[in-house]
Amino acid sequence: MSLEFTDYHVRLAAYALLVDGADEVDGQERVLLTWWNGEGHSDPEWSLPGGGVDFEESIRDGLVREVYEETGYDVVPGALLADHFFTARGRTFDGWFRSQRFVFDATITGGELGTTEVGGSTDHAAWVSLAELEGQPRADIVDVALAARREREARR
Template identity: 45%
Template sequence: MDFTEWDTRLSAYAVITDGHGHILLTWFNGAAPLWTLPGGGVEFEESLEAAVAREVFEETGFHVAVGRPLFSSTMTADVGSRSPRPFKAVRIIFEATIVGGELGTTEIGGELGTTEIGGTTDEARWMPLTGLPDHEPRAGIVDQAYESLRRTTGS
């Protein structure tokens, strides 16, 4: 199939750890709710790094310094959610370090939420890396991030 025959969505995500064995995940409230990495779609005139910094803040309340790309991930579907055309998602995952902000900067019904109002993220939470298998359902990029961290740290 020629590239003109499908739609592409470019997105950028962050792998953020706290140095104490935890990874920051967000709860995606879409058609198939699950835990995922903070991040999302890149706007038309936005760089990948600016997109991931914006998305992390919207979804978690944290400001981050965006580091190097860790890995990329793609997925395809016969029909996209916004178009009847075939769809390809291209996701670039970066390492990131928190430089400011506060987890869950808004309050929704007495619980900490996100700065994103009316979006696809309900909450952000620090999850123990050793307990990731217990946090179902989760996006495949969470497992890829775990493997990337394991290779980097050798544990």
């Protein structure tokens, strides 16, 4: 299928991969994840903090806002770690859309853990060890980010 850019909608989204040191229990690194509630049309699952970029925001500004809303942390975006897209049919409109997603490294500069958005798609955020994440329902963007991180570390 070939569509011109005027024939589909675009959703820009930015996510942060935040990793801390080894967990005291299992010795695994932990990643900061958000529990996406499925918004009534999908099964809930773990995701990265982040989401849709507003019309008048830069990608990085959208990332900072989304991470704060979903986790309570202030962050400074770092390097672009991965970009990924998928296409699908719209649920709220007739036609196709392209979801273009950007994953950045980020550094926490303040705040405290706690979801600040009210009535949104994120129920809570938590630090989850990589071992604990195995077998848990998770959005594909989590695997995209972790794979990109492994690739970057292998190149070092």
